[in-house]
Amino acid sequence: MAIICLHGLATAEVPSATAEALMRKSGVWAQLADVATQVKAGMAKSAEGTSLTPEDSARLDQIADDAFSAARLRDTVMQVLSHDITAAQSVDALRWFDSAAGKQITALEEAFSANFEDMNQVMEDGNQLLAQTSTKRQSLLSQVVTTSRVAESMAGMQISSTLAIMQGLANALPNSDAPPLSELRAALESQRAQMVAANRGVALSMLALNYQAASDKVLAQYIKFLSSKSGIALTLSMETALDKSLANASQLLGSGMPKVPGTTSL
Helix, strand or coil, X not given: CHXXXXXXXXXXXXXXXXXXXXXXXXXXXXXXXXXHHXXXXXXXXXXXXXXXXXXXXXXXXXXXXXXXXXXXXXHHHHHHHHHHCCHHHHHHHHHHHCCHHHHHHHHHHHHHHHXXXXXXXXHHHHHHHHHCCCHHHHHHHHHHHHHHCHHHHHHHHHHHHHHHHHHHHHHHCCCCCCCCHHHHHHHHHHCHHHHHHHHHHHHHHHHHHHCCCCCHHHHHHHXXXXXXXXXXXXXXXXXXXXXXXXXXXXXXXXXXXXXXXXXXXX
């Protein structure tokens, strides 16, 4: 009986305040504020050359602001973290985020996310920086890409945002010939592995620029945390939480736009 009770304590959900602290100190809390803007930019680009009216475009933007609001996304992520992360894992993670190295990494990530505008420029600057980077530094950056699962997270974001954009536009455009959502999702999921592989190179260039101010020692400490049992658990839980929050938001975006007569339901 004692063992059962102890097991129950070990797997109990962490308080929402702890999950929120993990989100804030990891930088995820701040970064989620930019998702709606990214989705709207994607919809605007995809709608170029279509018959989408200014009124429908404005309506889509309003729905995207609500569906991908920071508050809504944060709430979903918080729920998943509260359920998945143990008290011991949260203690380890918060210890890392409160360390000097952890604070620097988070600050660099938040600043990079807030100033991210031109992907082409980011890649150009990142590639130039990588070309001047030592072999040791490149190895450390590659390890961060692997242990942080940033390429996997990028692929998940691409799939969710593409589904959201296509679903919203399909409902707004008359005579839409978009494939059913199930087919589109299956097609994207079948390409997930290729997306992840392609994203590794992109992520390497981005992180070279992102962590330019971080020393090799700080990167090594970051890798050590990410490779620990608690670091792995947090990374996987964050990935699951982000996937769920974006999937929920995508569904809201699709259902929030009234279907125009003549469109094909996704």
